[in-house]
Amino acid sequence: MFTNRKLALVAALLATLSWHSITYAAEKLVITGSSTIAPLAAEIGKRFEKQNPDVRVDVQSGGSSRGVNDARNGLANIGMASRALKAEENDLKSFTIALDGIGVILHKDNPVKTLTDQQVIDIYTGKITNWKEVGGKDARITVVNKAEGRSTLELFLHHYKLKNSDIKPQVVIGDNQQGIKTVAGNPGAIGYVSVGTAEFESGNGTPIKLLPMNGVAATVENVRNGSFPLSRPLNLVTKTAPQGLAKRFIDFASSKEVYDIVEAQYFVPLAR
Structure with missing residues (x-):
């Protein structure tokens, strides 16, 4: 039988285990x-x-704007932003862990091999609506655009000197995988996504292809050597100078210990 003393010891042990669990x-x-x-x-x-x-x-994903806002408002220890911080965000701290490019993608069966910047602009603003106007088949173009708050959208707009209100999309998507699946499932679609993600997917049988930009192939290697015209930093973001666990993770994510992971994800590790 349990005595009061034994019961007290058991209660103390359970309390200790509960404290360790917390x-x-x-x-x-x-x-x-x-x-x-x-x-x-x-x-x-x-x-x-x-x-x-x-x-x-x-x-947790949700777009670069979420990462910035969550870090600023204390909803996350670290935010993720696949772009440089804006001037109004300079109260935050950012730490680049890799580089990436943004490329235009088509279905792999689309015979169009290249588009000029002006042709991309005309397609996205609704001036060109059929692939035959740019040397393709007589088929309607399905314009796939990114949702507000996505850094890919912001960089795409900046490069082509557009406003989001200028774009006439048929489909609005969130993350890279949604964009890739949409284009892979629609031979008439055009979209833009991470070069690294698209190169990985096309190399593993997904029916998409990356178009060159200004004559430069959209490849991880060209992002690495600096020749691809639309590249970006992949940043971790904190409200203040990171300390404790957050600092340990950021230091680890920026180190050579994870270069193999960065390359396996088809991104470009930082030169050290």
């Missing part, structure tokens, strides 16, 4: 934002967890 659960790092960076951050997070068994890394 302590363990508290070692959680929340990272939100860019859907381009999210798969990369998730893989880096898995390796970080293996080296730090008492830590759990929770990665």
